[in-house]
Amino acid sequence: RKEVEQDPGPFNVPEGATVAFNCTYSNSASQSFFWYRQDCRKEPKLLMSVYSSGNEDGRFTAQLNRASQYISLLIRDSKLSDSATYLCVVSGAGGFKTIFGAGTRLFVKA
Amino acid sequence: NAGVTQTPKFRVLKTGQSMTLLCAQDMNHEYMYWYRQDPGMGLRLIHYSVGEGTTAKGEVPDGYNVSRLKKQNFLLGLESAAPSQTSVYFCASSDAVARGGYEQYFGPGTRLTVT
Numbered sequence: 236r237k238e239v240e241q242d243p244g245p246f247n248v249p250e251g252a253t254v255a256f257n258c259t260y261s262n263s264a265s266q267s268f269f270w271y272r273q274d275c276r277k278e279p280k281l282l283m284s285v286y287s288s289g290n291e292d293g294r295f296t297a298q299l300n301r302a303s304q305y306i307s308l309l310i311r312d313s314k315l316s317d318s319a320t321y322l323c324v325v326s327g328a329g330g331f332k333t334i335f336g337a338g339t340r341l342f343v344k345a
Numbered sequence: 346n347a348g349v350t351q352t353p354k355f356r357v358l359k360t361g362q363s364m365t366l367l368c369a370q371d372m373n374h375e376y377m378y379w380y381r382q383d384p385g386m387g388l389r390l391i392h393y394s395v396g397e398g399t400t401a402k403g404e405v406p407d408g409y410n411v412s413r414l415k416k417q418n419f420l421l422g423l424e425s426a427a428p429s430q431t432s433v434y435f436c437a438s439s440d441a442v443a444r445g446g447y448e449q450y451f452g453p454g455t456r457l458t459v460t
Contacts, residue, residue, distance in 0.1 A: 239387070267447045269447070269448070277453070277454075278435055278451035278452060278453050278454055279388070279435070279451050280451070281448045281449070284447070284448075322387065322388075326447055333378075333390065333449070334387075335380075335387040335388040335389075336387055337385055337386060337387040338387060
């Protein structure tokens with residue numbers, strides 16, 4: 236079993252749609268959780284951190300369920316510019332044991 | 346403020362050749378990392394460093410060596426390249442965890458092909 240697993244995708248959605256990404260992790264001692272965005276042939280960039288209480292940043296909402304070892308990212312009112320690969324990232328103590336999921340590709344179409 | 350830069354951007358090597366990838370950061374970050382990214386596998390940590398003069402092995406260290414002689418630079422060496430090392434290599438840096446530095450900042454990547 237992979238340490239961090241994501242929906243394989245790709246997701247193809249029309250503009251304005253709501254899309255949800257799911258991620259599970261296997262190490263219950265994991266301490267920090269993130270969503271990164273990676274555009275085609277570019278480097279990953281932090282989209283948002285994920286907190287136990289859930290957090291929202293504009294059209295983006297991230298949720299963490301420690302009991303189920305599950306992380307989610309919701310994008311509302313999808314834009315063409317949201318097309319990218321979304322990486323689920325989990326870190327252990329000290330930040331060194333950082334595991335990246337394989338990513339889920341999103342295509343938003345007009 | 347350039348952030349994290351990597352040299353070169355592209356390289357083609359023949360099996361058995363050696364090369365060094367250079368990573369530089371101007372954010373005064375303590376931690377630096379080298380990853381490789383292969384299709385369908387996500388980023389995998391090769392080596393990392395928690396400060397000048399220190400290095401440690403990550404998930405896939407075999408076939409690679411690293412050095413961090415200066416705080417701002419982290420070098421990744423391939424002593425004898427193999428086709429299995431064809432990949433995209435990303436360098437990243439972050440501030441010390443004690444200062445809340447979990448976010449990693451990535452360089453633009455080096456695309457390496459070994460024939």
